Amino acid sequence: MNVFFRLLFQGVRDLFRSPWSLCMTLAAITLVTFLGSAFLMLVHNLNLQLGTRHGNVQFQVYWGGNATQAEMQEVWGALSSIQGVVNVRTFTPDQALEVLSESFQKSVDLEWMKGRSPLPPTALVECEMPEDGQKKWAAAMVDRLQALPKVQKVSFNPLQVDVLSSWVGFTRMAFWPVMGFLLTVVALVVGNTIKLALLVRREELEILRFVGASRAYIQFPLLVGGAFQGFLASGVALVLLKLVHHAIENLLNVPPLWISIFFLPNLYILAILSVLAGVGVISSCVALRN
Secondary structure, eight states: OHHHHHHHHHHHHHHTTSHHHHHHHHHHHHHHHHHHHHHHHHHHHHHHHHHHHTSEEEEEEEEOTTOOHHHHHHHHHHHTTSTTEEEEEEEOHHHHHHHHHHHTTTSSOOGGGTTSOOSOOEEEEEEEOOSSOHHHHHHHHHHHHHTSTTEEEEEEOHHHHHHHHHHHHHHHHHHHHHHHHHHHHHHHHHHHHHHHHHHHTHHHHHHHHHTTOOHHHHHHHHHHHHHHHHHHHHHHHHHHHHHHHHHHTTTTOSTTTOOOOOOOOHHHHHHHHHHHHHHHHHHHHHHHHO
């Protein structure tokens, strides 16, 4: 165990033998990680806004004028049990007339029509869209609502479905290639650094092999150095991103937008630290093998 910790600290200490090389490597990895984390934060906030504003679709369901109040109460009570429904608002003909009157801002008096409202019983059914097959799901939901007793018409805004569907397609198409490119750059930078370290310490490593040091004894500190570079640089990048986030957090939180910019969740932060440390180890293995 003592040998393990000694090799662990040796891997970190060896990096500081070439401080300028270490600084340049950390700067390059930090820059790439900062750009990748900023892109991830952008995607995260856009997903939050789309989930809040466009993630749900509202269906307007209108019943025929011959539907009785008892029939409506029974049907309306069953709407909430439909899979995917998150909220239901119902309006009797008189309540719908009252909402219509409020939309006119009292410039039109509709009070005289109470009790004989021409508007049909109405329900606003808000549903959460699935991540896949949004258009098929919307068509199936329309058919399901249309099949309710005495329903005359079902309508919704297809733009809500198109916006979310387009965004999901964009994230699948652009997110992973961008992140893959940034991780590849990090791997190349760390790999080249380990390669340079091997060239600088060539004579020392040959002496260790000559005296019988095992391959693991020689390589383990170098793998630790690669992981440390990835972990440290990603930590610095996240700190810089947090400072930027603090400066722009309420930049869009003004009327009429009222949009708050959120920082990356803890799970994303742990993933970034772990992935960058893993990339450092993998690139070190490749450099040692070559």
